[in-house]
Amino acid sequence: MAKHPIIDDIEKVLVSEEQIEEIVKRISAQIDAYYENRNSRLLLLGILKGSVVFMGDLMKHITVPVEIDFMKVSSYGNGTSSGSINILLDLYRKDFPNTDILIVEDIIDSGKTLSYLVEYLRLKGAKSVRTCTLLDKPERREVNFDADWVGITVPNEFVVGYGLDYDEKYRALPFIGVLKEEVYSQ
Ligand code: IMP
Numbered sequence: 001m002a003k004h005p006i007i008d009d010i011e012k013v014l015v016s017e018e019q020i021e022e023i024v025k026r027i028s029a030q031i032d033a034y035y036e037n038r039n040s041r042l043l044l045l046g047i048l049k050g051s052v053v054f055m056g057d058l059m060k061h062i063t064v065p066v067e068i069d070f071m072k073v074s075s076y077g078n079g080t081s082s083g084s085i086n087i088l089l090d091l092y093r094k095d096f097p098n099t100d101i102l103i104v105e106d107i108i109d110s111g112k113t114l115s116y117l118v119e120y121l122r123l124k125g126a127k128s129v130r131t132c133t134l135l136d137k138p139e140r141r142e143v144n145f146d147a148d149w150v151g152i153t154v155p156n157e158f159v160v161g162y163g164l165d166y167d168e169k170y171r172a173l174p175f176i177g178v179l180k181e182e183v184y185s186q
Pocket residue numbers: 050080081082105106107108109110111112113114157158159160164165166
């Protein structure tokens with residue numbers, strides 16, 4: 001069966017390849033409509049590493065002209081959500097005032113990463129800062145934050161695939177799945 005031998009570690013598929021394709025088409029159409037007829041530059045800003053697969057699919061479907069760039073951030077402490085945000089790879093641009101930034105994220109959990117980044121990029125002088133995320137886990141929110149475009153809301157379970165990892169594994173799976181508990185506990 002397996003293109004991916006690691007498929008045995010997956011308990012269930014939460015968002016299938018077909019569902020993801022529909023989400024990408026819907027969000028890219030909404031982005032096209034929102035950003036049409038602008039004179040400023042549109043920058044898709046992917047947050048490494050989790051957003052890379054979503055970013056790749058999204059940029060293929062968006063028809064308005066886009067530029068791409070990436071930032072890498074981490075939060076202090078362990079786990080998926082903790083204290084303050086650490087910028088590991090910053091964004092350098094000369095023309096922030098003429099740039100509409102659309103942050104592309106894999107998942108919103110506590111909300112700390114995106115609320116920090118939106119504020120950071122506004123302070124840098126970007127013309128506008130909007131956010132889109134493939135997945136949203138609203139139950140986990142620690143700060144008040146809503147993305148402008150959300151693919152799908154997911155329950156409070158740890159998910160992998162389509163860019164998202166557990167211990168750097170499973171990013172290449174073409175769907176979003178939930179890991180078997182034994183994978184964490186061994
Ligand atoms: P937060 O919204 O600042 O808490 O952080 C979101 C980040 O935590 C995401 O970009 C992911 O890297 C990571 N994350 C949160 N939940 C999950 C999950 O279920 N699977 C994989 N990574 C996750």
